[in-house]
Amino acid sequence: MADGSKHYVCTLTVLNLLVLSSIVSAQRAAGRESKVELRIRPSQFVNGVPETISFVFVNLADRAVRIPPVSPCIGRYSGILKLKLDFSPVGPKRAGQGGGCGGAVDHAPGILKQAESWKRLKPGESLTLSYKRTELFVFEQAPGAYEFWGEYQPPPLTAADVAILEQAGVDFLREPLRSTPLRFNRTE
Numbered sequence: 001m002a003d004g005s006k007h008y009v010c011t012l013t014v015l016n017l018l019v020l021s022s023i024v025s026a027q028r029a030a031g032r033e034s035k036v037e038l039r040i041r042p043s044q045f046v047n048g049v050p051e052t053i054s055f056v057f058v059n060l061a062d063r064a065v066r067i068p069p070v071s072p073c074i075g076r077y078s079g080i081l082k083l084k085l086d087f088s089p090v091g092p093k094r095a096g097q098g099g100g101c102g103g104a105v106d107h108a109p110g111i112l113k114q115a116e117s118w119k120r121l122k123p124g125e126s127l128t129l130s131y132k133r134t135e136l137f138v139f140e141q142a143p144g145a146y147e148f149w150g151e152y153q154p155p156p157l158t159a160a161d162v163a164i165l166e167q168a169g170v171d172f173l174r175e176p177l178r179s180t181p182l183r184f185n186r187t188e
Contacts, residue, residue, distance in 0.1 A: 035059070035060045035061035035065070036057050036058065036059055036060065036061070036065055036067070036121070036173050036177065037057070037058045037060055037177070038055065038056070038057060038058075038150055038151075038152050038177035038178065038179045039055075039056040039058060039150075039179050039180070040053055040054065040055055040056070040083075040148060040149065040150040040179045040182060041053070041054040041056055041128075042054075042148070042182060042184070043130075047143075047186045047187065047188045048184055048185055048186050048187065049141075049146050049184045049185075049186045050133070050148075050184065051132060051133055052130055052131065052132055052133070053083055053130070053131060053133060053136065053148065053150070054128050054129065054130040054131075055081055055083075055128070055129045055130075055131075055150050055152075055179075056126050056127070056128045057121065057126060057127045057128075057152075057173070057177075058124075058125075058126045059121035059122065059123055059124060059125050059126070060123075060124075061123060061171075062123050063123065063171060064120050064121060064122050064123070064171065065120075065121050065171050065172065065173060066115055066118040066119065066120050066121075066170060066171065066172040066173070067079075067118055067119045067120075067121060067127055067172070067173050068114075068115075068118050068154065068155050068172060068173065069117075069118065069119075070129065070152070077111070077114050077155050077157070078155055079152055079153060079154050079155050079173070080152070080153040081129065081150065081151075081152055082136070082150065082151045082152075082153070083131070083133065083136040083138050083148060083149075083150055084148065084149050084150070084151060085138050085140060085146060085147070085148055086146075086147040086181075087140050087142075087144055087145070087146055087147075088144050088145040089142050089143065089144035090142075090143040090144045090145075090187075091142070091143065091144075111157070111161040111164055111165060112164060112165070112168055112170075115165060115168075115170045115172065118172065141186075142186070143186050143187055143188060144185070144186060145183065145184075145185055146183065146184045146185070146186065147181050147182070147183050147184075148181065148182050148184070149178060149179050149180070149181040149182070150177075150178070150179040151176070151177065151178050151179075152173075152176060152177040152178075153176050154173060154174045154175060154176065157174075162174070
């Protein structure tokens with residue numbers, strides 16, 4: 001075999017190994033999905049529209065999953081919880097969209113120390129966090145059609161932090177979530 005052919009075969013082998021390792025890494029990452037569902041639950045209705053929204057994290061996995069704290073839109077080690085709104089008015093007012101965040105405070109200790117304080121949900125358990133719409137920067141009060149949904153964005157952990165958590169066997173909520181939308185109508 002000529003030197004050029006050996007180099008070509010060697011290069012192809014290295015490329016194949018890189019592609020294979022990427023596929024295996026992606027499969028491992030997909031296998032680590034926490035299987036947590038985000039739901040929203042309305043309460044304290046005024047003229048047919050909820051004033052309070054509860055965000056419910058439900059563990060659908062067959063193992064315990066830790067939920068990092070949520071923050072008011074900031075925080076290196078906190079997830080972000082948002083209430084989104086799609087609004088269609090009854091009258092001449094323009095249609096709009098809105099949304100905001102709500103939550104707890106940011107934490108500064110090392111990632112393993114923080115993970116000890118994260119809420120641990122056993123299979124089938126849930127965690128409920130409730131906020132007034134005004135706390136979530138959703139102020140719309142006009143008559144019209146309201147569609148609300150919740151979104152969760154996981155903390156922006158570094159690769160090193162994720163590796164430390166994985167090596168310690170900490171299974172945690174690491175993927176974005178979106179709830180099923182709920183619709184309401186306000187006539188007054």
